[in-house]
Structures are given as C-alpha cells and as structure tokens.
Amino acid sequence: MPYFTNDAYISNRTIIRETMAQLNASRLLVENFQLLEATGLTKGVLDLACGRGRNGLFLLQSNIPTTFADNNPAALRYVSVQAAKVPAPAVCWLVDLEDKKQNPFESKCFDAILVFNYLHRPLIEPIKNAVDRGGYLFYETFTIQQREIGRPQNPNYLLKPGELLELLDGWHVEHYFEGEQENPRRAIANVIARKP
Numbered sequence: 001m002p003y004f005t006n007d008a009y010i011s012n013r014t015i016i017r018e019t020m021a022q023l024n025a026s027r028l029l030v031e032n033f034q035l036l037e038a039t040g041l042t043k044g045v046l047d048l049a050c051g052r053g054r055n056g057l058f059l060l061q062s063n064i065p066t067t068f069a070d071n072n073p074a075a076l077r078y079v080s081v082q083a084a085k086v087p088a089p090a091v092c093w094l095v096d097l098e099d100k101k102q103n104p105f106e107s108k109c110f111d112a113i114l115v116f117n118y119l120h121r122p123l124i125e126p127i128k129n130a131v132d133r134g135g136y137l138f139y140e141t142f143t144i145q146q147r148e149i150g151r152p153q154n155p156n157y158l159l160k161p162g163e164l165l166e167l168l169d170g171w172h173v174e175h176y177f178e179g180e181q182e183n184p185r186r187a188i189a190n191v192i193a194r195k196p
C-alpha cells in the first residue's frame with residue numbers, strides 16, 4: 001500500500017536523522033555540561049522544546065536526570081525509547097509551552113534549563129523563574145542575522161543583537177557568543193548563565 005511504503009520511507013530517513021541528531025548534541029553543552037555538577041543535580045535538568053532530545057539524551061547518558069518537554073508526541077515517543085536504554089531517570093513531558101492560559105512551569109524548579117533553537121519571548125521570565133538559585137540556563141538560538149542565511153525568517157523567532165544578555169541582566173554570565181558558526185552556517189547567540 002502506498003501509505004505504508006511512504007511511511008516506511010519517511011521513518012527510515014527519520015531514524016537516520018534522529019541517530020545523527022543524537023550524536024550531534026550541541027557543542028555548547030558538550031563542552032560545558034560539567035558545570036552542572038556544581039548544582040548538586042538534585043532537581044534535574046529540563047531540555048525545553050527538546051525535539052528528539054539530542055541534548056537531553058546526551059546528559060542522560062552522562063547520568064544526569066533529565067526532563068524532556070515538547071508538544072510533539074512522536075518526538076517524545078522517540079526520546080522515551082532512547083531514554084529507556086540508560087539508567088538515569090528521565091521524564092517525558094508533553095506540554096504546550098505557548099498555552100496562554102497557564103504558566104507551564106508553575107511550581108516547577110530545575111538545576112538547569114536547556115533551550116536550543118527555540119524562542120517564545122513570553123516564556124523567558126517563566127523559564128528564568130524555574131531555574132533554581134545557583135542553577136544554569138544554557139540558551140542558544142538564531143539571531144536576526146540568520147535572515148541573510150536562511151530559515152527561520154520570522155523576527156519573532158530571532159534574537160535581536162545583545163538580547164540574550166539583556167534578558168539575563170543580573171545573572172552571572174559564564175559564556176557568551178554572538179555571531180556566525182559553520183557546519184551548518186548559521187547566525188546564533190548562545191549563553192551560559194548562572195542564577196544568583
């Protein structure tokens with residue numbers, strides 16, 4: 001049946017992409033995740049808008065308890081299958097982070113929150129509030145310069161110059177980068193900041 005043929009084809013390509021993605025945890029995280037040890041890691045890390053969890057699964061493989069949040073059930077199903085292969089505790093959280101009726105982080109607190117390739121400005125303050133004192137925010141996403149390179153093009157999804165630093169005023173910034181990176185070429189800003 002065409003449906004199954006097509007489905008199998010997509011699913012094979014998806015598996016290859018997912019495997020690559022899992023091996024492709026962000027350099028920012030891979031090079032700096034040891035910072036998280038200083039938090040004691042009692043509350044765990046949130047991989048926000050995790051997609052197929054390339055970053056959170058990397059932490060999980062490093063024995064760091066991780067919560068994976070996304071509104072894509074298929075992505076979370078993939079994450080839960082991968083997470084079951086490692087002993088560290090994992091939680092998959094199906095959530096609409098942009099639901100205007102509620103703060104998704106109400107009464108939630110994490111040692112660190114990872115946000116990669118996702119920007120929803122109304123969520124920034126709730127994200128900051130959900131990081132424990134002494135905890136970390138790792139944030140990396142596209143800047144407005146990305147419009148000259150490719151997608152996304154919508155300014156709602158693109159950081160303004162210096163915006164991450166402004167949003168984290170008062171936090172201890174341990175790393176900041178804003179500019180172009182290669183492989184693939186992209187215009188991004190990234191930050192690691194510790195909550196005072």
Ligand SMILES: C[S@@+](CC[C@H](N)C(=O)[O-])C[C@H]1O[C@@H](n2cnc3c(N)ncnc32)[C@H](O)[C@@H]1O
Nearest residue numbers: 049050051070071072095096097098116117118
């Ligand atoms: C570009 S992907 C980034 C995935 C991952 N952070 C990474 O860097 O590999 C953006 C993710 O945000 C999720 N997302 C978009 N809108 C969302 C919403 N309203 N609630 C929860 N997740 C959302 C998508 O499902 C997708 O997995």
